[in-house]
Amino acid sequence: MSSSSALRVAVVGAGPAGIYASDILSKSGLEVSIDLFERLPAPFGLVRYGVAPDHPRIKQIIVALHKILERGDIRLLSNVDYGTDLDLDDLRRFYDAVIFSTGAIRDADLRVPGIELPGSYGAADFVSWYDGHPDVPRTWPLEAEQIAVVGAGNVALDVARILAKHPKDLLSTELPDNVYQGLLTSPVTDVHVFARRGPAQVKFSPLELRELGHVPDVDVVVYPEDFEFDEGSMAAIHSSNQTKQVVKTLTDWTLREPEELTASRRIHLHFLHRPVQVLGEDRVTGLRTERTVLTGDGTVAGTGDMHDWPVQAVYRAVGYFGSPLPGIPFDEAAGVIANREGRVVQADGEPVDGLYTTGWIKRGPVGLIGHTKSDATETIKHLVSDADGLRRAPERDPGAVTAFLTDRGVGHVEWSGWMLLDAWEQELGKPHGRERIKVVPREEMLAIIRGEA
Numbered sequence: 001m002s003s004s005s006a007l008r009v010a011v012v013g014a015g016p017a018g019i020y021a022s023d024i025l026s027k028s029g030l031e032v033s034i035d036l037f038e039r040l041p042a043p044f045g046l047v048r049y050g051v052a053p054d055h056p057r058i059k060q061i062i063v064a065l066h067k068i069l070e071r072g073d074i075r076l077l078s079n080v081d082y083g084t085d086l087d088l089d090d091l092r093r094f095y096d097a098v099i100f101s102t103g104a105i106r107d108a109d110l111r112v113p114g115i116e117l118p119g120s121y122g123a124a125d126f127v128s129w130y131d132g133h134p135d136v137p138r139t140w141p142l143e144a145e146q147i148a149v150v151g152a153g154n155v156a157l158d159v160a161r162i163l164a165k166h167p168k169d170l171l172s173t174e175l176p177d178n179v180y181q182g183l184l185t186s187p188v189t190d191v192h193v194f195a196r197r198g199p200a201q202v203k204f205s206p207l208e209l210r211e212l213g214h215v216p217d218v219d220v221v222v223y224p225e226d227f228e229f230d231e232g233s234m235a236a237i238h239s240s241n242q243t244k245q246v247v248k249t250l251t252d253w254t255l256r257e258p259e260e261l262t263a264s265r266r267i268h269l270h271f272l273h274r275p276v277q278v279l280g281e282d283r284v285t286g287l288r289t290e291r292t293v294l295t296g297d298g299t300v301a302g303t304g305d306m307h308d309w310p311v312q313a314v315y316r317a318v319g320y321f322g323s324p325l326p327g328i329p330f331d332e333a334a335g336v337i338a339n340r341e342g343r344v345v346q347a348d349g350e351p352v353d354g355l356y357t358t359g360w361i362k363r364g365p366v367g368l369i370g371h372t373k374s375d376a377t378e379t380i381k382h383l384v385s386d387a388d389g390l391r392r393a394p395e396r397d398p399g400a401v402t403a404f405l406t407d408r409g410v411g412h413v414e415w416s417g418w419m420l421l422d423a424w425e426q427e428l429g430k431p432h433g434r435e436r437i438k439v440v441p442r443e444e445m446l447a448i449i450r451g452e453a
Contacts, residue, residue: 004396006033007387010095012082012325014038015045016369017359018101019065021376022074025099028384033398034074035095039081040134041413041445042421043069045103047369048438049131052158053173054165056435061369069415075398077405078413079446085410088327094401096390097354097383100325100337100344101376104360108319108335110150113277115316119144119284123151123159123317130162130183132176134442139178142186144312148287150275151317152195153203157212159315160191164218164265174429174436191267192309196274196292197300199226199250200233206245212267213253219263222253226271232298274302278314286310320365328355337361342379343386354390356383417449424448 007030011018014036022034042048044062051058069076080086082102091098107122114120119141128136142163149160162170167183195202213220227250229237236243250269272292279286287309292300322335329338329346337357338345344355358379359372367375395401405412421439428437439445447453 006031007097007390008032008095008393008396008398009034009097009099009383010091011036011099011101012091013045013101013103013359013361014043014076014078015101015103015359016047016061016065017103017362017372017376018045018099019043019068019074020373021099021101021358021380023068024373024376024380025383026073028380030384030387035398035401036069036074036076037080037082038076038078039084041079041418041442041449043076043078043418049133050127051131052127052162053131053175054161054170055158056173058369059174072415076413076415076418077402078418080405080410080412083326085405085408090404092354093393093395094404095354095393097356097386099356099358099379099383100328100361101357101359102323102325102361104320104322104335104365106321106323106335107316108321110275110316110318112275114280114284115278115314117278117280117284118282119280119312120278120314120316123149123155123315124320126159126162126315127155130175130179132174132179132438132440134440134445138440140182142182142188144284145187145189146309146311147188147191147313147315148275148309148311149191149193149315149317150287151193151319152197152201153317153319154205154208155320156193156317157204157208159317160193160267161212161215161218163188163315164191164267165215166217166265169216171432172434174425174434174438176438176440178440189265191265192270192287192311193267194270194273194275194287194289196272197298198228198230198233198271198294199247200229200236200243201298202246202271204246206242206249209246209249213249215267217263218265218267219261220253221261221266221268222250223268223270224254226269226273227251227254228272228294230294230296232296233294236298272300273307274300276306279308284312284314287314320360322361322364325361334364336364341382342375343382354386411446411450413446413449420451421445421448424453 107124273289277288291305324330343351358376425436
């Protein structure tokens with residue numbers, strides 16, 4: 001491949017979205033040179049740092065992503081932070097097109113009084129802690145016996161499950177040791193999950209919900225009075241096999257007798273409860289919810305019937321939200337890069353030459369990881385059709401960008417460096433019969449990569 005004639009493309013964000021986009025572009029028929037930037041020392045984004053450690057089936061997606069990057073036709077440049085180590089003008093020097101796939105890592109807001117109290121947490125921060133993200137503190141305050149989780153999706157289930165699960169039952173996973181030690185101190189007995197709509201409207205996946213019922217020494221408790229099915233609910237059940245499975249699992253749990261619930265810890269699933277206030281003066285002492293009623297079309301209305309729950313911590317799992325990137329048009333309301341089918345656009349709707357986006361930062365944090373493939377296909381289709389008209393970057397030697405990073409003192413990590421860290425983590429796990437033990441501190445990760453550990 002000629003470095004001067006090949007289309008030079010930078011992809012910013014080495015999670016599933018960025019890797020899939022790079023792979024699809026590499027097979028598009030264009031003569032192309034692709035550099036994949038990642039701000040963390042390790043690739044794989046959400047699969048490494050957003051999937052619960054006791055979901056090894058989902059983490060197996062890393063195997064497929066690994067195979068794409070190990071081919072060698074896509075160059076990984078990790079430990080490079082867009083907006084800090086380089087900016088858009090820098091990328092324009094070296095690349096004809098840039099694809100942003102930076103995901104969504106912030107918690108969406110839950111606008112209720114008291115949400116700012118100590119003891120109120122965002123699920124995204126908690127997930128980053130238990131997944132060993134290098135940019136969050138090593139410790140987490142686990143002092144509550146009763147906990148509320150607000151949300152009706154898989155992240156809410158993950159948070160509830162990790163909070164309630166006995167730490168010894170996580171030891172076979174890649175759970176970092178500092179997380180295991182932290183969970184050992186937790187006095188939790190009850191975790192309450194609150195969904196504002198009914199059982200037919202929740203966004204749990206059937207498998208994830210069923211797995212909740214098999215956690216050792218943890219009972220799932222549901223309340224028959226929360227089971228209401230209106231016309232919209234019945235339509236959802238009849239039109240979606242996934243909804244039908246979720247409702248069946250939940251309904252089966254209502255049939256259990258109280259004497260069957262003997263576990264030392266419990267996860268309570270509450271439907272038709274809308275959070276209206278986090279209670280407390282100096283810290284969380286409770287959660288107030290309003291009973292809701294289905295309105296016939298799958299939405300709910302308040303009833304004015306309030307209930308106070310004595311909890312000492314509240315976790316909001318109401319969705320993720322994207323973060324703006326320097327120099328890139330951003331839709332603040334939606335939390336995504338302003339775009340039309342993956343082409344970045346200005347406020348007037350005009351496309352920005354050579355800028356594209358894919359993944360959650362393109363469409364919002366919805367859908368499963370597998371959906372990012374079709375999403376990336378749409379974006380790459382437009383990039384390929386635009387290719388001949390893109391203005392060409394002045395510096396076309398692939399070595400120019402790495403020299404630039406070195407001159408700036410940016411210790412970028414390539415694929416060979418990740419392989420050293422990958423092997424190290426697997427070796428840490430072997431004596432314990434675990435696939436790996438994740439290295440958490442950034443400096444320790446980099447020391448291993450540099451051969452200094």
